[in-house]
Amino acid sequence: LDRVGGYDTRYGRWGYEHLDLSNRIYNAGLTSFRFADVVGSEDLIFSCDERTKVGSSVSDIERFHLVRNLKTRSEASYTSAEYREFRTRPVGAAAQNVVLTTYLTAQPDPQRGTTWTPNYADLAELRRSVERHGRRLVVLHDCLDEPDTDLVTHVRVAPGGAFGSPYFHRWLCWWRYLREHPDIDQVWCVDGTDVEMLRDPFPEMDDRLYVGDEPAPLCIPWMVYQHGGSAKLLQFLSDNRGVPLLNCGLTGGRRETVLEFCRDMFDFCVTNAREAGPLDMGPFNYVARTWYAGMIVHGRQVSTEFRKFDRVSTESWWRHK
Template sequence: MAGNPTDFLLMACHITGVYDVNRNTTLEPDDYRLVQEWAESVAAAKIKGVIFHNNLSPKTCETYTNAYVSFVGIDYNPTFNPNVFRYFVYRDYLEKHALETRGVFVTDVSDVVLVNNPFEDQRFINQPSAIFCGDEDKPLHNEWMRDHAAHLREQIAEYAAYENRFGQDTLLNCGIMGGHTSVFMGFLEKLCALHERYNANNKTAYTGDMGAFNYLARTQYTDQIISGPPVNTVFKLYETERTDCWFRHK
């Protein structure tokens, strides 16, 4: 997939001022340090990167914008928690830029770092129908996911059957996902439709992003999913010296 570096895109969201259920805190509004490592790793690889944000100051954005990484202000919609709202942001942006984007990844911004350019890897190039994503060293059927998916289980009639079918399969992690734009755009649209229909009224302490992502990936894309090496390091092992994967996820 040789081409201009601007054909490829990495996106991340940094939404602050809203209680973060995963960190049990509210992030400071204008703290560039939380996105710095992501931004620097993307710029070092000379890939186009976009950080969507709702509270970074104009000065911060101007200071850290460069030839590769830019900042785009957004209006946060509290109908959805930040973990879910980001997918609508990515979908809307990609809809406007799909024709000029051949490959795309969307990732967490504060705990994911780019290690190697995925778009130059033959394993990406030669698998145009794949959905590449992160994963965890545990099965889908685990206590956290059972709690996380309580709301979706009540909303989606087939959800419990899906959990039983794929319970022993690897838990996929939506902190890293991407693919060739022609396929990934459809995946994003379906993911947003799931959240619009089933997750807008989620009043639980869990965001539902992992539940909806795994449900969609396993039920509609199970033969197209590629996770683990070369996509991601082992989640939460903090493998800072590892250089054989595209992304390091904690």
């Protein structure tokens, strides 16, 4: 536990996490055998789960998708000796829940082809809604000069952005902030200009990864057009063409989970930027469904239907357009 930590929660509800832990223990030099066992163990232990003698909380179809989608992460762990934190926060630290957003105007918006003129009013709707629920909002920005309040904190970040994309830069900003604030328990990383908190999500969250979505299927023409230069993403879109399109404007969960997700997102974006383009919708869907398949929650509990401008929902935590 001191050397390699515990289970990797990114495996979610089922599959591979025990192999991952054994790999890390072995690669750290803590055992001479990767999967140690005793002679004749099949006569000592009868696994009802393995022999399907008991019911499972994971359906056969869900298990099929988890095996396929988690295989990449499991194979990567074969040479890993990394430490995986297994506690929700440092012992004795006071927990806090926060909403993070970014407001980055130093570089042009590659989706719209324009440079944003800083205007603090753009964040007014999000700010008011978070304050209304008594929650804390942290704005990571490169252009504002606003005083902090009891519930709103403004943090200036260095202007920049890998490969000229603020869509990539925001994941780096979120990752750095979460890395530097281990006192955070739960967090949401949200778009700043078209998102509104309708209900307080924090009391109802667990250890899963919550994301936004859209009514369209994954493999829509817009996605193919934006990411057509990446063979990896095109194959992913083709293989998963009928699944719901996830939207990167809403990402929430435990600090440790979201911290890792932000790092994985930034790594994927900058590694594949030249082929995949400067937008992050394709990488978001790829990383979420490939590396976090067992953890994803989306739907009307998380957000209203995209672009419906629904402010009266009593079911959804967030309105996203």
